[in-house]
Amino acid sequence: MKYLKLLAFLLVFTSCKNEILKEITIQEDVEFLADDALEGRQTGTDGEQKAANYIADRFKNLGLQPKGTEGYFQRFSFKPKTDPHQEVNYTVKDGDSTITATNVIGFIDNKAEHTVIIGAHYDHLGYGAEGSLYRGDSTQIHNGADDNASGVAVLLNLAKKLKDKNINNNYLFITFSGEEMGLLGSNYYTKNPTISNDKANYMINMDMVGRLKADSTLAVYGVGTSPIFKQTLKAHNNRFKLVQKESGVGPSDHTSFYNVDIPVLHFFTGQHEDYHKPTDDTERLHFNGMQVISNYIFNIITDLDNNGKLPFRKTKNESEEVPRFKVGLGVIPDYLFDGKGMRIDGVSEDKPAQKAGLQKGDIVVKLGDIEVTDMMSYMMALSTFEEGDKTIVTVDRKGKLVEAKIQF
Incomplete structure (x- = not known):
């Protein structure tokens, strides 16, 4: 029912350009994306496409330009890997095993030389795809409120904040598909960018930012990928207990951008008992915490706006030492x-x-x-x-x- 109400609101929003309408909140974005009607947003499903359409509508209503290959959409087809060590095959012919997924891409064009990329994956596990930690029956929807409706909602909040602000960079907002199957959407984008990777300044990724704990611990990965990151994070931190990780490699979409020599920052509020289970639902999120995280990231972006193109630095791959x-x-x-x-x-x-x-x-x-x-x-x-x-x-x-x- 929440899904239908919000869809009706979007239709009114689109058709009534001259009216002053209610602003969509972080909580409302999460409620839509994590509603049962989207059936867990598994890659390649109708539920995921409903989410993609919603995000595209939100981009349009926020005044972002389409920057996919088909309007806001960048579709890609692939065959799921049978061997975890093999490369994914994006060049496929029609067949029973082929999945078509969709990245959603919006753009703020400030006519600047460089572009900041802000990303979050929006796919999840449907009724319990591979990666689910639930051991019950197969009819339970994995709504993925924290993983990663939370990141998408903060991304949309940042898009609203950055419109006509910090104009020394352009801003490319990407919500990725296929993250749960192996960072497929971000990997595909970096191999088929709609803005040259050479023009990318840095990338910010948000994955599971909805469960800020009582001690306000916030993990930030990739702080070693540019020399300026640590001092900038510190300068604007008056709330968080920061846990900083140097490496640009990790289990989320920032890794794809690090691998093409783009500085990255990845924000994360931590794992929990509901991770990859049907209990990862909207009512368990900390919405005030998500707003504080959005404000913090906005302040970091603002600080970096006058720094030109940030230098990139390789970091030790901590996962290789595990x-x-x-x-x-x-x-x-x-x-x-x-x-x-x-x-x-x-x-x-x-x-x-x-x-x-x-x-x-x-x-x-x-x-x-x-x-x-x-x-x-x-x-x-x-x-x-x-x-x-x-x-x-x-x-x-x-x-x-x-x-x-x-x-x-």
Whole structure:
């Protein structure tokens, strides 16, 4: 029903150009994109196309120019990978296994030499596509309110803020399809840009920015990809507990732009128990937090407006240093935790951690004989175990050390 109401509003908005109409809020954008009527926005589905049409209408009503290959749309077809290590095949013939997806692209043309790219993926997992962490029946819609209706809603809010502001750069707004299947939309765009990659100044990506926690922790990835980023982030931060990551490589669309030598910043409020599950719904989001994040990003863009083209810098690929392991505790780590140890943000059903009595909020400080000081040392410790092994895990539970027996 919310979907139908908002669609009716958009139709009125489009037809009544001379009337002063109600501004669409961040919350209303999320409510539309995460409504059951869009059936989880899985890549290539009717629900995803409804979302694409909505975003294109929002771009038009905000006064953005179309900058796709078909108006606001940049469609691409591909065959899903059967081998995770193979390159995706974008050049395909019609066939049963071919999927057609759509990036949606709008443009603010300030007649500037360089363009800032602002992106967020809008696809999700439908009724539980590959990547779902839900183990129930297959009729549950994965609405993806945080992942990533939240990022798209903040992108639309920034588009409104940047109209006729900070005119030393142009602004290209891209909502990507196919992110959940392997960054396909952003990868396709960087190989087929509608504005030359050489003219791109830097790229800002937002993926899961809807669950700002009580301590206001905000992760920003890619801070090492241009020398000016760290000081700019610090200069405008009067609210957040920033967790900064140097690398331009990560599990979201900014990686595609880093790979073509464009500086990137990726904003993220952290993983949670509803990630890739049907419970990632609108009512769980922190809308005031999303507005504060939008304001912060706008202030960063404003500060950078007079800096010309930002220099690009290669960073160490932190993912290449991750040790390989065959077992797991069955927990969701708190990737934003910056204290000593590995904080548990969620415990999966019927996994070793749950069977051992570990709880959300526990901080793993020792696994077997190995001290756990951070995420990397936790993964190093896991890599020493095989399925069937038994050991002792020590956790800090509200200041008290608790030991539990674990069998992998």
